[in-house]
Amino acid sequence: MLKDLNIPKSYTYTSKDEFDPFRFHLECLMNSKSLDLLLGYFSSGAIRLLSIGFASFIHRNGKIRLAINIILSKNDRDVFEKGLEKNLPIDLIDVTNLKELKAKFSEYNTHFFECLAWLISNNRIEFVIITPKEGNGISHYKEGVYSDGVDKIAFSGSQNFTAYGLTENLESLECFPSWIEGNDDRVSEKAKRISATIEGKRQDVLNYLSIEEIKTEITSNFGDKEMDELLVNEKKLLTKVEKISGLPIYQELDEKLDEQIEELESAPRFPFKEGPRDYQMQAYENWVGNDYKGLFAMATGTGKTLTSLNCILQEYRINNFYKFLILVPTTALAKQWVEEASIKFNYQNIVLCCSENSRWEDDLFQVGKSLVFGRSTNYGIITTYATFKGNKFQNMLKEYFNNDFDIITLVADEAHNFGSAGFLKVIPNFISRRIGLSATPERQFDEIGNKTLNEYFSCSDDVYTFEYNMKTAIENGILCRYYYHPIIVNLELEEQERYLKISKELVKYIDPETGKYRESDYVNNLLIKRKNIIHKASNKLNSLLLVVNEIGRENFTKAFIYVPEGVEIDALKDDRISDDEENETSKLIDNYITELYNHFQLKMAKFTGETKNRDQILTQFKEGKLDALLAMKCLDEGVDVPQTKFAIFCSSTGNPRQYIQRRGRVLRMHKDKQFAIIYDLIVKPTIDHTNTDESLLRMEKNIFLSELRRLVNFAVLSENKDESLKGLESLCYDLDIDIYELANNELNNYK
Structure with a gap:
């Protein structure tokens, strides 16, 4: 707390003395929660006094409010060059020209502006630019007020913030503690006047200039440091000052900096410098x-x-x-x-x-x-x-x-x-x-x-x-744009016959009142068998080979291929699948890998729930050492490979959760990817136009509508929406479905 400071009886700090201005600012920064400062102008002398302890102060959530004069016009420069202003620093810093001056800055200058940039970037500073309303002079106040939330200590040192004042010359700084009898009114008045200046309430005597250009100049040149780096840099500067002075206060700050650095190393943080979106x-x-x-x-x-x-x-x-x-x-x-x-x-x-x-x-x-x-x-x-x-x-x-x-x-x-x-x-x-x-x-x-x-x-x-x-x-550029290509796949004659035979049997078990299947193990087994015919249609592999051939072997890379599904995991019962289930999954993927390699010599890996070297495979994929990853469901959740450009869905699914997850995998942004390309294999409905069984036709229509929801969902957000929808027209026409009405309804979901 400020009240605990050992302040000289004269309330004056003199350079090269036990109570020097460095000590004053350091002790105040270490014991304050806020600083209101009328700096007047940026100069090396002023900055050096404030640089040590600055990072430690802001790390402890210290708040700073700052009013500053800068050189903006030719008239201002002339004033300085002709010596019309007294006691002006020869090391005055023009913050409109930081890019050129940065290379000449001392460590103190650099550290101060890095701290200032951090405050600006994190919206932790109130900052105004002022000049006098009348005359050609400038405002060069050098005063401020420290506060610990209970007590305040004001200070003034107009002449002593020059390049040599308080660093080389024997100059002095006066302070006014609020807890000393007779100072309370003086401190309150000074605090009130400084607040009025910073809050823009003195427009009768001051011009308030735009600060955005200055903020940008400071942050663009110095805004690349995190808080832990600022504390480490401050510790280096402190070590140099400590060797010269040997004062105990520097040792105290040194210990506090060690604690703060250790605290930061173990503290949680947002992983990206720009912070949350x-x-x-x-x-x-x-x-x-x-x-x-x-x-x-x-x-x-x-x-x-x-x-x-x-x-x-x-x-x-x-x-x-x-x-x-x-x-x-x-x-x-x-x-x-x-x-x-x-x-x-x-x-x-x-x-x-x-x-x-x-x-x-x-x-x-x-x-x-x-x-x-x-x-x-x-x-x-x-x-x-x-x-x-x-x-x-x-x-x-x-x-x-x-x-x-x-x-x-x-x-x-x-x-x-x-x-x-x-x-x-x-x-x-x-x-x-x-x-x-x-x-x-x-x-x-x-x-x-x-x-x-x-x-x-x-x-x-x-x-x-x-x-x-x-x-x-x-639209906001969080996910990349994509092209969508639905591919129609026909069942082989033998597959179609098996499919229709099961469908005709299932019709017998539809409840006429609810339109749903009656619950029984027999019905569930039939549904699984029919579903597997669609999932594992042999022409899916042929269609995949045609897609890769159309893209071209030399262009086909960074691809996810979802093969027909084998086993579905119940996440609530177990968090991994059995060996038998894994073997079935591997056989299906191995068959696809073999055919793709025989035709195109692609570099591939399968990606299943029991793949032991998953991280290594993902790294190889990211580095371009693998052209494609083949999986069933293991690429649905928890895999982040933004380089992925192609996705080919060989596994039919009407589950929105599944297909939305899969699309999201390939739409992640990456600097080397302008857009993504999705191919979606759809088995053509087995419509027999000579069949007059309305229940069978209605069943087939409902099955296709379930899959059509995915197709429309993908199509309406794609770059080639019209082309994608047109490719589905004939299928929908046979089942008396208006594809464009479905598309409009889908788009309405996003309003």
């Missing part, structure tokens, strides 16, 4: 405004992970602690979240709880034990839905973390899992702060699940807490 901050504000509950419906590729971790970061900056629990569907996604949280955001004490970490119970126990013993502990827990709903995790969560339930933040990635029947028994209603993330939050054909989801995250079917759709993301 506006829409990511809007998501945070909406979440806070919704009582810290919310469902974020964000297109794949728009940064759902960053947005949620930023919410935790913003709360940390307010409360100075973080505690979070993140739920994800797969181990691959869990590992990616660990990397995002610990490496990018620098969150410490992250515990991975899933089958990938055999020690997760011990790791979680160590964190829980600290809480039980009353220690202040920051932590992040990242787990799969399957592990979370298990008895071991549930018991440990309730035994060790119950005191944190009101302050812990739960993030549910792919939040639609929350609404599933298998999760209802363990849904954590006891956790107050909640964020749900999904590109497609709505659960298909599950009214109860949707209601549960909306109630838990305190939103409605029509209005999510925050929404950032794909159309907006493409």
Whole structure:
């Protein structure tokens, strides 16, 4: 606190004395929360006095308000050159010419302007430019007021901020502590006048000039430093000053700087210098405004992970602690979240709880034990839905973390899992702060699940807490533009006969009142068999070979190929698939890889749930050592390869969650990619025009409509929308479907 300072009885600080101006500013910066300063003009002498301790001050959330005169006109320069102003510095700095002066700056000059640039970039400074209204002179005040929130100390030193004053000459600075009898009115009056100047209330005697050009000049030349770099630079400067003076105050600051640097090294931070995007901050504000509950419906590729971790970061900056629990569907996604949280955001004490970490119970126990013993502990827990709903995790969560339930933040990635029947028994209603993330939050054909989801995250079917759709993301340059090419695939005669035989059998089990199939194992088996005929249609591979041939071997690179699906994983039951299921998946992919290699000698790798060297494969793909990755579902979630240019969907799916995820993978922005290209293989409906069975025709139409939703969704946002829709006209005509009406309805969803 300022009141604790050892101030000379004369209230005067003299250069080269025990109480010198360096000491005054250093002690005040170390014990203040704010500084109002009328600097007059930038000069090396003035800056040197303020540079030591400046970074430490702003790191402690110190606030500065600054009024400054700068040389802007030829008349001003003439005044100086002709010596019409007394006591003016020979090292005056023209901030309209920083680019040229930067190379000549001392370390003190550079450090001061880097700190100033940081304040400007982070909106932590009030800054005005002033000149007198009358005459050719300039304003060269050298006074200010430090405040610790309770007490103030004002100072004046007009002559002593010259190049030699207070650094070479025996000059002095006067200070006026507010707690000394007789100074209170004087300090209040000075503080009031300085505030009026900074707040633009003295336009009767001062001209206020535009500051935007000056801010830009400072930030463009010096705005490349982070706070940790500023503190390290300040420590280097302090070491030099400390050797000369030997005063204890410098040792005290040295120790504080070490603490601040260590604190910054372990403190969370946003991973990109420019900070969160506006829409990511809007998501945070909406979440806070919704009582810290919310469902974020964000297109794949728009940064759902960053947005949620930023919410935790913003709360940390307010409360100075973080505690979070993140739920994800797969181990691959869990590992990616660990990397995002610990490496990018620098969150410490992250515990991975899933089958990938055999020690997760011990790791979680160590964190829980600290809480039980009353220690202040920051932590992040990242787990799969399957592990979370298990008895071991549930018991440990309730035994060790119950005191944190009101302050812990739960993030549910792919939040639609929350609404599933298998999760209802363990849904954590006891956790107050909640964020749900999904590109497609709505659960298909599950009214109860949707209601549960909306109630838990305190939103409605029509209005999510925050929404950032794909159309907006493409228009704003967050996702890249793309071309869409639907490819029609015909069933072989034998496949078509099997398909129709199953369909005719299924017609018998349609309930005439509901129009749905009656529930039975027999019906489910028939549906799976018919679905597999479409998924694994042999002509899909032939069509893929034609697509690659059309693109050209030399151009076909950076491609994702989704092969026909084998097995679907239930994220709530297990976070990995069995060996038998993995073998089936591998066989399907191996067949595609073999044919592609035989025809084009492509460099490829398969990417499945049990691929051991996933990171190595992704690195090779990014570096261009692989032309294509072939997968079923493992590229749906948690894979970030923005270089990807081509996506070929050989697996038919009417699940919006799945196809929106897949499109998002290829639409991520990259400097080497102007646009993406998507090919989509669609099996032609098996329409027999000689068949008069209306139930069969209606069934076929409903099946195709399910897949058509994907085609239209992709087409309407593509660069070649008209061409894509025209290619589907004939198919739709046969089934009496108006493709353009569907397209208009789809576009209306984005309004």
